[in-house]
Amino acid sequence: MQHMEHDTIAAIASGLSASGIGIIRVSGNAAFEIGDAVFRAASGKKVSEMESFKAAYGFIVADGKTVDEVLLLKMKAPHTYTREDIIEIDCHGGIVVTKAVLDTVLAAGARPAEPGEFTKRAFLNGRIDRTQAEAVSDIIAAKSSLALKNSVNQLRGDVKTKIASLRDTILSKTAFIEAALDDPEHYSLDGFPETLSEDTDKMIDEISRLIKSNDNGRIIKEGINTVILGRPNAGKSSLLNVILGEERAIVTDIAGTTRDTLEETVVLDGIVLKMIDTAGIRDTDNMIERIGVDRARAAAQEADLILYVVDATVGVTDEDTDILNMLKDKKCIILVNKTDVEEFDEGKIRAKLQSSSVPVIGISATKQTGIDELKKCITDMFFAGSLDFNDEIYITNIRQKNLLIEAKKSLEAVKDSLLAGMPEDFYSIDLMAAYTSLGLITGDNVEDDLADRIFSEFCMGK
Numbered sequence: 001m002q003h004m005e006h007d008t009i010a011a012i013a014s015g016l017s018a019s020g021i022g023i024i025r026v027s028g029n030a031a032f033e034i035g036d037a038v039f040r041a042a043s044g045k046k047v048s049e050m051e052s053f054k055a056a057y058g059f060i061v062a063d064g065k066t067v068d069e070v071l072l073l074k075m076k077a078p079h080t081y082t083r084e085d086i087i088e089i090d091c092h093g094g095i096v097v098t099k100a101v102l103d104t105v106l107a108a109g110a111r112p113a114e115p116g117e118f119t120k121r122a123f124l125n126g127r128i129d130r131t132q133a134e135a136v137s138d139i140i141a142a143k144s145s146l147a148l149k150n151s152v153n154q155l156r157g158d159v160k161t162k163i164a165s166l167r168d169t170i171l172s173k174t175a176f177i178e179a180a181l182d183d184p185e186h187y188s189l190d191g192f193p194e195t196l197s198e199d200t201d202k203m204i205d206e207i208s209r210l211i212k213s214n215d216n217g218r219i220i221k222e223g224i225n226t227v228i229l230g231r232p233n234a235g236k237s238s239l240l241n242v243i244l245g246e247e248r249a250i251v252t253d254i255a256g257t258t259r260d261t262l263e264e265t266v267v268l269d270g271i272v273l274k275m276i277d278t279a280g281i282r283d284t285d286n287m288i289e290r291i292g293v294d295r296a297r298a299a300a301q302e303a304d305l306i307l308y309v310v311d312a313t314v315g316v317t318d319e320d321t322d323i324l325n326m327l328k329d330k331k332c333i334i335l336v337n338k339t340d341v342e343e344f345d346e347g348k349i350r351a352k353l354q355s356s357s358v359p360v361i362g363i364s365a366t367k368q369t370g371i372d373e374l375k376k377c378i379t380d381m382f383f384a385g386s387l388d389f390n391d392e393i394y395i396t397n398i399r400q401k402n403l404l405i406e407a408k409k410s411l412e413a414v415k416d417s418l419l420a421g422m423p424e425d426f427y428s429i430d431l432m433a434a435y436t437s438l439g440l441i442t443g444d445n446v447e448d449d450l451a452d453r454i455f456s457e458f459c460m461g462k
């Protein structure tokens with residue numbers, strides 16, 4: 001469906017900042033006409049005469065005066081982001097100049113674009129589906145480079161492809177049921193419940209996987225849940241302060257200083273970490289401290305990453321190894337702190353930990369040594385190793401997740417009907433419900449699909 005009757009919109013696409021290039025994007029039927037009005041190419045050629053996907057050097061001119069020296073890029077519909085005619089003007093940046101170029105374009109007949117309107121047009125003109133449109137807004141808002149990478153994947157259409165294939169299976173099943181009910185002479189439902197049951201199981205599995213990937217999405221959007229753990233006085237709060245670069249947590253030489261968990265957000269190389277400082281873990285009779293210790297243990301269970309702080313002057317104690325054994329399946333980095341007073345002996349620490357694989361880093365929170373190595377270890381772990389963003393699909397959006405849950409419920413209802421031996425039209429009701437929920441994720445239209453499929457595949461009414 002094309003909506004080509006739109007008016008022409010313009011906006012600064014590069015954001016207003018004091019440096020770099022400013023980009024003004026103009027989209028709509030009158031884009032080239034407006035280009036002709038405001039742009040004087042050095043070659044003398046008019047924008048409307050230029051070839052598509054070519055850039056021209058020249059000047060933006062208003063009332064006979066030069067506003068800026070620019071490059072103008074012409075892109076002809078439909079192979080453009082909005083599927084409309086587009087010109088992009090690269091000017092010299094800076095708030096005043098960029099704004100002046102935009103004003104010139106507006107004076108020539110463009111309307112200021114609403115926020116997200118270019119993307120909205122791309123969606124309405126069928127250039128991108130809804131998951132992709134949402135990914136664009138996520139990219140604009142991406143807080144970290146991991147989140148950005150995820151949005152880029154989604155924009156590429158991974159989610160769209162996955163959903164489309166699920167819907168295709170559902171639609172062909174439903175169409176077959178409808179066809180068989182209408183025309184039993186030609187289409188037999190013998191053996192159909194068995195294959196439907198198998199395929200429904202597969203789809204439920206796939207949807208569950210997509211829903212589960214939301215947990216990874218959570219990591220990306222809200223930050224990696226990083227818990228600082230260790231015995232009292234090891235230097236956990238000091239470490240948090242160093243990483244934050246401010247005296248956020250109270251530090252004293254009294255063991256049991258931190259009584260409650262404390263949460264702060266830090267960004268390392270574009271990765272968002274939710275850092276949680278905890279009460280030092282030990283057996284204690286003090287009720288308040290004990291609550292803190294329980295909270296520390298609970299936080300540890302929820303952690304995506306544990307920074308386990310060992311006091312170099314004390315060494316690895318049995319309590320340390322007990323706690324670490326309990327958290328075996330967690331990603332963990334061992335930090336041997338206070339190496340300014342006690343030399344860091346990695347071999348000794350490893351021997352006590354009985355592990356050669358867990359990263360062990362010597363640091364000093366007070367002298368701020370080893371902190372860069374720690375940061376690099378965390379970024380390496382999440383960029384390269386543990387989370388692979390290349391071929392996994394991550395559902396980060398709550399709306400998408402809820403619709404997946406709806407679709408899964410409907411498919412489970414199909415399974416129930418199958419097990420109870422209900423008549424076939426029961427399956428198709430729930431199948432279509434699943435189909436609709438999945439369609440809402442990608443913003444696809446539902447009504448005519450089934451009829452189209454029945455006619456095209458099963459030649460009804462012949």
Ligand SMILES: Nc1nc2c(ncn2[C@@H]2O[C@H](COP(=O)(O)OP(=O)(O)OP(=O)(O)O)[C@@H](O)[C@H]2O)c(=O)[nH]1
Pocket residue numbers: 230231232233234235236237238239250251252253254255256257258259278279280281337338339340341363364365366367
């Ligand atoms: N020499 C030295 N002392 C440190 C270092 N890091 C922390 N300390 C000291 O160790 C003591 C305990 O530090 P905290 O950061 O409060 O330790 P904690 O692990 O948070 O302790 P609790 O909250 O009681 O569990 C303080 O006196 C710190 O000054 C370090 O790298 N070197």
Ligand SMILES: [Mg+2]
Pocket residue numbers: 236237238249250251257258278279280
């Ligand atoms: Mg503390």
